[in-house]
Amino acid sequence: MQLLQVTTLLLMLLLLILLCLSHGASEMDCERWQDLDSAVVHKEGHVILAGLLPIHSKGEEQELSFVSSPGKRRCRGFNLRAFRWSQAMIYFIEEINRNPNLLPNITLGYRLYDTCWLVALSMRSALSAVSQPLKRNSTGACSSPSIPVIIGDSGSSLTIAISRLLNLFRVPLVSYFASCACLSDRKNFPYFFRTVPSDSYQASALARLIKHFGWTWVGAMGADDAYGRTALEMFSAEVTRLGMCLAFRAIIPKVPTQQQLQELVQIIRDSTARVLVAVATEEDMQPLIEEMIRQNVTGRQWVASEAWVTSTLFSTIYPSLSGTIGFAIRRADIPGLKTFLQNLQPLAEPYNPSAIEFWETQFQCSFNKDLPLSMGDPVQFNRTCTGQERIEDTETIYNDVSQLRVTYNLHKAVYAVAHALHSLLMCQKEGGNSDKQQQCPDILNLQPWQVIQYLKEVNFTNMFGDTVNFDEYGDPAGSYDIINWHKGEEGRPLEFATVGRFDSSLPTEQQLVIHQDKLMWHAGSKEVPVSVCSASCLPGYRKATRKGEPVCCYDCVPCAEGTISNSIDQSECTFCPEDLWSNPQRNSCVEKQIEFLSYTEGFGMALAATAILGVVATVTVATIFLRHRDTPLVRANNSELSFLLLLSLTFCFLCALTFLGQPSRWACPLRRTAFGLTFALCLSCLLSKTLVVLMAFRATLPGDNTARWFRPPQQRMGVFLCSALQCAICVAWLTTAPPYPVKNNWLYRDRIILECHLGSVALFCCVLGYIGCLAVFCFILAFLARKLPGNFNEAKFITFSMLIFCAVWIAYIPAYVSSPGKFTVAVEIFAILASSFGVLLCIFAPKCYIIIFMPEKNTKKYLMSQKVSR
Template sequence: MDTHHILDGAIGLFIPKAHVSGMTEFMLNVKTINSSSNEILTEFWETLFNCKFKQSNSSADNQRECTGHEDLTGVQNIFPDMTLMPHFNNVYKGVYAVAHAVHITLGCNETCNKMQLDPLTILHHIKKIHFKTKEGDEVYFNENGELPAKYEIINWQPTKNGIVDFVTVGLYDASLPADKQLNLHLESVIWAQNSKQVPVSVCSEKCPPGTRKVLQKGKPVCCYDCIRCAEGEISNITDSITCEQCHPESWSSERRDACVKKEAEFLSYEEMMGVLLTAAALFGTCMTAVVAAIFFRHRTTPIVRANNSELSFLLLFSLTLCFLCSLTFIGRPSEWSCMLRHTAFGITFVLCISCVLGKTIVVLMAFRATLPGSNVMKWFGPAQQRLSVVAFTLIQVVICILWLTISPPFPFKNFTQFKDKIILECALGSAVGFWAVLGYIGLLAILCFILAFLARKLPDNFNEAKLITFSMLIFCAVWITFIPAYVSSPGKFSVAVEIFAILASSFGLLICIFIPKCYIILMKPEKNTRKNMMDKGASQSF
C-alpha cells in the first residue's frame, strides 16, 4: 500500500474559507522588487514562475530570467485563491475589532475626541464589540473572551491523478443553537479505500445489555468477547464492563438486562394442593362431628358406656381441633399464624394422645379389677382420668409458653433455597422448643403404644386395646416417616408434608378407634347389649 495515502478518508477541522473584499485584486497586483531588502518576495517570485533574477546567486543556467512583470492571473495554483487563506480574514476581523474599540473609546460620532489611548481601556471596550463585516460575519466575544468557534469539517478524498482533494462535508458553528451547531453530510464522505461505509475502529461488535466485555488475551483492547451475565446479575447499558448484582428480593430477567421481583411462594388456599389439603381437613372435621353425634345419640348404650364415654367425647373434641389446626399451616405466614400453628398442633395432639392414653389405662385397670380381691379402679376413676389428661396437656402448654417467651416462631423470607423465588415460611425460632414439643408428643405416643400392646391379648370384650395398638402403630409410623420427608422437602412442600402427617395421624386415630364402634352401633345393634359386653367368651367383631 502506498504510504502517501495512509490518511485517505480522514476527517479533520479547518478554519472556514472566507472572502475579504479587495484582497484578491491586491494580491494579483503585487510586483516584485529586485533588491536585497526583498529576499523573501524575490525567492517566492522565482519559485512561483520558475525563473531567476540576475542578482540571484543561482548557478542554474537552464532557467529563464525573471522580469518582475510576470502576470499572476495566469498562475495555476492556490496562490490566487484567497478563500484558501483564512488567516487573512482573521487579520481583517482583528483590525476591524480594534478599530471599533478605538471608535468607542474616543467617543467618535461625526468627529472623534482627542485623548490619549489607554491599552486597558481599549481592551475593556473590545470585549463588548459586536459588529458585522461586509461579508456578513458577526464578530463578538463570549464571556470567556473568545470568538465563537467556527470550523469546516473536511474530508481527505483521493482523486484519480493521485492528488488529495480536501472536500468540505460539514460545518461546526458554536454561535448557533446547541441542536444546530453541527451540520454533517455523511453521504458526501469518502472513507479509507474509497468506501462509503463508516469504518469500525474495533475488532468486536458492541456488547448488548445483559452482557459484559471481557478482553481477549494477547489482542488489542478493542478486541473483546461479550460474556452473558450470570444468574442474578444484570447489565442495562451497552458495552458494560461489569454486571451488577440484583437485590436479594429480585432476580435477573431472561435477557439479564433488568431485575424483576421474585415470586413469593407459600402454600395458599388458591392452589390445587392447598385446596385438597383444606378439603381433607374439613372432611375429617365433619367426619369427627358425625361420629360424635352418633356417640351422643347412643350414649346410654353399653358399647359407648363401656368404652368410657367421657374420654371418648374428649378424644373426639381433640381430634376436631387436630383437623382444624392443620388449616393454620395454609396461607401467607404471619406473626400470629407462625406462633399459632406449631403451638396449637402441639397442644391439641398432646390432648388427643392423653385421652388415648387414659382409655388404654382404663382398659388395663378394668381387666385387673375383674381379678379376685382387686380394688385398682378406685385409684383410676373418672376424677383421676380427668386429672391425668389435664396434667399431660399442661406440661405441653408450659413447653409452648417457654418456647413463645424465649424465641417464638416468626415469618421468614428464604432467599437461598431457590434462586428465582422467595420462600415465605415460618422460622422455628428456637429449634429446641420445636423438638421439645414433638419429642413430648412422641414420648406419650410410645408410652401409649407400649401399654396398648401389653393389653392386646385381653379378652375380646376388652379388645379396644387392639384397636388402640393399631391406631398408635399408624400414628408412630406416620411421624417417624415425617421427619426425613419434612427435612428433604423444598419450600411449600415441607409445609404440605407436615399437614399430611397431621391429617394422616388424625384419620388413623379416628378410624381405628371409633369406626368399629359406629359399625356395631349402626349395623349390628343386636351386639350392643350389656350381656354381650359382659360375656368374656363372646366374640366381638369390631
Template sequence: MDFTAMPYETCSTWNFRELRFALTVIFTIEEINKDPTLLPGTTLGYRLYNGCGSENLIRAAIEALNGKREHCSGQIIGLLGHSSSGVSQYINYILSPLSVPHLSHLSTCACLSNKKIYPTFFRTVPSDFFQVTGLLQLMKYFDWRWVGIIYSPELYAYEGTENFIKLSKQYGICVEYYQEYSKTSKPTLVVEALKTSSSKVVILFMGFSYTYSFFSVFEGYNITDKQFIGSESWISQTKLASRERRSMLQGAMGFAIPDVKVPGLREYLLRLNPLKEPQSEIVKTVWGHIFGCAFTPSNTSTMCTGSEDLLTTPNQYTAFTDLRTESNVYNAVYSFAHALHSLLQCKNRLNPTTGNACVSKTEVRPKDVLEHLHYVNFTTNNDARVFFDENGDPASHYDLVNWQIHRNDSAEIVTIGLYRTSSLEGENLQILDSKITWGGGNNKVVRSVCREPCPLGTRKAINKNRPVCCFDCFECPEGTISNQTDSPNCLTCPPEFWPNESKDKCLSKPTEYLSYKEIMGTLLTIFSCIGVFLSLLVLIIFFTHKETPIVKANNSELSFLLLLSLKLCFLCSLTFIGRPSEWSCKLRHTAFGITFVLCLSCVLGKTMLVVLAFRATLPSNNMMKKFGPLQQRLSVVIFTSVQVVICILWLSTNPPFPKENMKYYKEKIILECDVGSAVGFWAVLGYIGCLALLCFILAFLARKLPDTFNEAKLITFSMLIFCAVWITFIPAYVSSPGKFTVAVEIFAILASSFGLLICIFAPKCYIILFKPEKNSKKQMRVKLKSRS
C-alpha cells in the same frame, strides 16, 4: 548534519503556501508601520529568506548571530520561522546561545516547549501536545477505542505519534498499529496494515507533502472503508482534493488552526502582480510559473505582460479557502512589535514591565526583546488575543473540521466543532453532530473497537496477552449482577434479593410457603375438612344411638370427648397452611400438641377402662369402683394439663416465630415457623409419643379380652398406625425442604387422626348402621357366654 560545509540545494518547485506566509509578513509590517499608536517613531523592517535549501536557513541564523545586515541600517530583534518543527529545532540550537528570540507560526512539535533545550523559542500555533489531547478526547467522544496510526518520518510526526501512544492509555484507547509512511520506500507494510486491520479509524500524523503523497499513492488501492483523522498540518488543505482522492477524503476529520479573519489580508494577497514590484525577481518567476510565460524572450514560453488575471486562472497560489495559518504569521509579527513597543516604553529610567533600566532604540538587543516577549499580551485588529505561557506557547484553540464532498465533486471543509483548553473541564470539546459527514461510506458514526463493551450481566476481564481494549467478557456468577457496561466486577445481591435472568438487576426473592391456593395446600385442606365432617358425622351417629349397648359398652362419655378432640386435630392442621405470622406460628404447634394429647388421653382412658373392667370380674377386685366416671375425667384433665404446662413454658421462654429462610434455596425465600426453643418443640412431641406408646402397650395387653370389650383390639391397631406415622414423620420432617416440611407435618396429623377415627369408630358405625341386630343386649350376652 555536522555544519562543516555549506550545502546547496536547487529548488525544483514552488511552495505557494510559504509564499503567502512571506507576503503576510510584509502586509503585517506595513500595517504596523502605519499605526501611530504602536511603536511611534520606530519603523520595522524585515529580511525574507527563501526556505528552499538548508543553506538559506542556516544563513539566516548565522546572520542573526554575527550581526551581518545587508541593506539594513536597523537592529535585528528576532527571527520568524520556520514552518517545519525539525528546521525550527536546528535553527534554535544556533540562536539560543546568544538569546536571540525565535518565533514560529507553524512549528507544532511538543518537544519545542522544553525551555531547557529551546529557551528562546516561542510560537503562535498551539503545541501538538494539545492537539494530541484534543484527538484523544475526540476518540473518546465517538467511542473510538481501537485506532491505527500512519506517520511520516518527520520530527513533528514522530513526536505527535509518540505522545498519542503515551497518553492513549489514560483515555482507554488502544493503538492497533503505528506504521511509518515514506515517499521513497514501497508502501507494502502500510497497505497490509490498512487492509488487514480491524480498526476503522486511521490517524494520519503527517506533514502536508507526505499526506499529498500518501493519498496519491493509495487512491488506487480502493481503501474506502476507513475514517481518516488528520493532523492540523493537512486537514484544512483543499489542495488535496483531486477527483481520485475524494472517496478517501470524504468524511475526513481533524483539528485545524482557528479560521480567524485578518482584515484586508485576502485582498492584499490577491493583488500580487509583477508590475507593482518590478524589482522582485521572485514575483516575476512565480508569475511565469502560474501563467506559463516568461518576462525574458524564450523559445518555450510566451511573453508575460503582467496584466494576466490571478482570479480567472486556476492556480495553486489562489487555491485557498481560508487563511488559518496566515493569521498565525500575522500574530507572530505583531508579537515582536508589541515586545519592542513594551521595551521602548520607559519612564523614570526604569521599564514599567520588567523594572530594568531603560534602553534607546539604538541600544536594543535581541535578549531585551526576548525578555519582553514573555510579557506580551494584546488583542489584534481581528479581536484575537495573543499571549504566551511559561513554555512560550499560546492559548490552545482549534476548530474541528470535516471534509464534505458534494455531488458536483466540489470539496468543502466544514467547521463542526471546536476545542478550547481554556474552557471548563468537560466543556473543552464541543461538537455539532448533525453537521458531520462520515467516512467509509457510513451514514452514521463509525464503530471502531477491538471488542464491543461487555453487556449488562457480565464482567470485564483484561487479557494479559492482548491490548487492554481487547478484553474478555464473562457472565456474572450465580447470585451476582452487573448493571453497567464494561463493569470490572459483579455485585452481590443483598440476601433478600436475587438476580433476574439477564443478571443486570436484583429482584426481590419470591417467597415460598404452603398456600391454600396451590394444589397441595388445597388437597390438604380438603382432607382436613373431610376429617372434620366424618368426626361430626360419627358424633351424630353415636349421639342418636347413645342408648344402644355398643355405645354404652364402650364408655359413651370418653367416646364423645374423643370425637370432639379428633375434630380439633383435623382443624388444627389448617393452622399450618397459609403465610406464617407470629400468632399462627404460636397457635399451630401448641394447638397441635394440646389437641393430640387430649385425643390420646381419651384413648388412654378407654384403654385403662377396658383393662380395669376385665380385672373387675375377678374375685375380690374393686378397681372399677375406684376408676369411675370422675376418675376418668380427672385422668383426661391431668394428662392434658401436663401438655398445657409444657406449652406455656415453651411460649413464655422462647416461642415459635415466623422466619425467612434464605439458606436452603439461593433464589427464593422460604417463609416458615421457627420452633424457637428446640427443647420445647421436642418436649411436646416426646410427651405425645409417651402417651401413644403407653396406649399401645395397654391396648396390646388387653387385645384378647372377651368380645364385649373388643375395643382393645381396635385401639391396638390405631396406636400401631399412630406410632408408625410419627416415627416416619421425624426423618421426613428433618429432610423435607421448604413448604414440604409443613406438608409432611400436616400429613402426619391427618394420617394419625384418620387412623384413630377409622380404626376405633368405623367398625362400631358399621354395626350401628348396617348390623343393628348385633347391637342388642341379648346378642352381647350370647357372645359373652360363648367366650366364657
C-alpha cells in the same frame, strides 16, 4: 548521526566567527557580512524580526567540503501555502507599523528565510539571523542589528533543532505551527513559545473523538519526525486509557520508497479497522494517499490531525476522501489580507526572490535572466512575464483566505512579539529618570534575552476576540475546530465544514462539542461508520477477552443466573440485589418469585381438601356416636373421652389448615402452638382411654379398689393436666421467642421462600418432645393391654393407632429435613393429616362399622360374653 555531525561543525564555525569578531571589532572598521543564503526577504527597521518559513517543501542534499564556503542551497516544490504565510507576516508587520498605539515611533523590520523543510537549512538560517552584518551604534562601537526574536519554524523537527541551537544565545523562538508536545519541556526548551496548541491537547481530543463515535478498533499512523512520533505515542496512550485499541501503528517515511508504500497500504488493506488516524503533514500523507487510490483501497474513514485536515491540495485532487474528520486550529477572517496578497508586485521593493518564483510558477512565464531567483530550481517558459498579470483572476491556495488557520497563528505570534516589545518600550517611558529606567532594556540596542520576560507576561485580546497569552510552558490553551470534509457540487472541490469544537479551557464535560446533524461520512452517508474488532455485546451479555488478543477483541458470553448487564459492552455482569433476580433476558433485575404453600395452587388445594375431609369424617363419627350414645358399645368405650378425643382430632385436622397460606406475624405462632396443643390434647385423651381400659380389667378382680381413681372426674383431671403442661410450654414459647415469618433467600437464589422461623428452637423441641413422650407412654400402656378380652378391649386399636402415629412422625423427620422450600410445609401437613387419620380410623372405624353394619353385636350380652385371651 549525519545531522549531529553537521550541527557540531556549524557550531564550531559559529564560535570561530564570534571569536574573530570579538578580537577584531575594536581594531578595524565594521565590515558587512553576507547572509549564508541570498534568498532572504528583508526590510530594515529599529527592531528586526526574523521569520523562518518552508517556502519550498523539499530540499536537495548538498556536499559540504569544509574547505570552501557552502554554495547556495537548492530547493524544490514551491509551497503556495507557506509563501502566503511569508506575505502575511509582512502584512502583519506593516499593519503594526501603521498602528500609532502599538510601538509608537518604533518601526519593525523583518528578515524572512526559506528553510525548505530541511533541518540543516533551518539551522543555517537561524545562524544567519543571529549573526547579522555589523554596524556602528550610537556610541561608535560595532554591534549587530537588533533581532530579538525569531518567529518559526513550521515543523516540529525543524523547531526542535533550531530551539536547541538558539538556547546557546538565549534567543527566544515563537513558533506558529510546531505542535510537538516535547517542546513544552522547559528544561530543554526554556526560551520557546508558540501560538499553536500542543499536541498533548490534540492527542486527548482525537482519542475522545474516537470514543464519541464508538470506534474501539482503529489504525494509527504518524510521520517519521518528532511531530508524528510524539503525537502517535500520546494518542496511543490516551486511546488505551479510554479503553480502546489500536489495530496497528505505522510510521510514514519522509521519503518513502515504492516498496515501503506498498507495505504500508497492505497493512491498511489487511486490517479489520475501518477508521484510520493520521498525524502527519500533507507532504507526508500525499504519497500514501496516492498509493491507496492506485490500489483502489477504499471504505476507510480518515481522522486527520491539524497538519493536513485543511489541506486544499487533498480536497481539490482527491474527492474520494470525503467524510474525513479531524481537528483544525482556530481560523479567523483577517481583513485586508486578501487585497494585500493580490496586490503582490514581483519586481517591487523590497526585493522578494520567492515572489518572482511564485509569479513564474503561477503564470507560466519567465522574467529577465539577470534577476536573481529564489532557492528553487529555475524553470524556463516560452512566455515572458510582464509583471502586470492579475492574481485575482486565479484561484489558488495562495489567495484563498477562507481557511486562515496557520496564518491566524502567525498573526498571533507577530502580535505577541509586538506586545512584548511594546511592554518593554513602556517600561522606559514610565520609568523617567528613576532607577527603573536604568533597569529597562534599550529597545534600540536590544539583546534577545531581555525580551524573554516580556514574552512570558504577554496577555492581550486581539481584534478577533481571542485572548493571546502563554502558560508556564510557553503554550496557549488547546482550542480546535472540528472539520468535516463534505462533497461539493459537481466538479467542485471538497468543502471544509465546521461541525464542532474542542476547548481545553472549559470544564471536561463541555470541552468536546459535536453537531451530529452536520456530519457527512464517506460517499455522502449520514450513518456513522463502524470500526470494532468485535461486535458490541448487547445487554444480557458480558465481554470475555480472547486470550492473547487486545481487550477490544472479545466474545460475548451470556450473563449467569442472578446477574445482569443493562448496557452494551459490559465487561462484567452485575449481581442483582438480594430481593431481586435476573429476568430471562439477563438485562434487568425483577422481583424474586415469592414462594409459599398456598390454598390456590393444586398441591395446597389437595392438602386443604384432605384436612376438610378429616374434619367431616370426625364430625360424622361424632354424630354416629351421639345418635348411638345409649348403646352398649359407645357406653362401654367411655363416651365422654371418645367425644373429647373426636373434638381433639377435629382440631388436629383444622390445625393442618393453618400451615397453608402466607406466613405472617399471627399465622406463624398460631400454626406451631395449635399443632402442639391439639396433639397434646389428642394424646392425653388416648392415654386416659388406655389407663381406663387397664384399670377396668383390674377392677374385675376381687378386692381391687384401683378403679375408683379412674372415674370420670379423675379422667378429666388427667386430660386437663397433661394438656395444661403443654399449654405452659407454649405460653413460655410465645412470650420469650415466638415463631415469626422470614424470607429465605439462601435456599434458592432465584426465588424467596416465605417460611416461619421457630423463634426458640429449644422450646420447639420441648413441645415436640412432650408430644413424643405422650405418644410413647400411650403406646407402651396400650401394648401391655393388648391381650384383654377382644369385644371389650380398645387397647389393641390404640396400639395400632400409636404405631401409625409414631411411624408417621419418625418418617417425618428425614422427610422434613430433605424437603426444600414449600415442600417442607407440605411434609408437615401430611404428617399431621396422616397421624390424625391413623388415630381416627384405627380407634373409631371398627366401632362405627359395628354400630352401622352389625348392630346385633352392639349388645351388652355380646360384649360380656368374651373371655380373657390366654
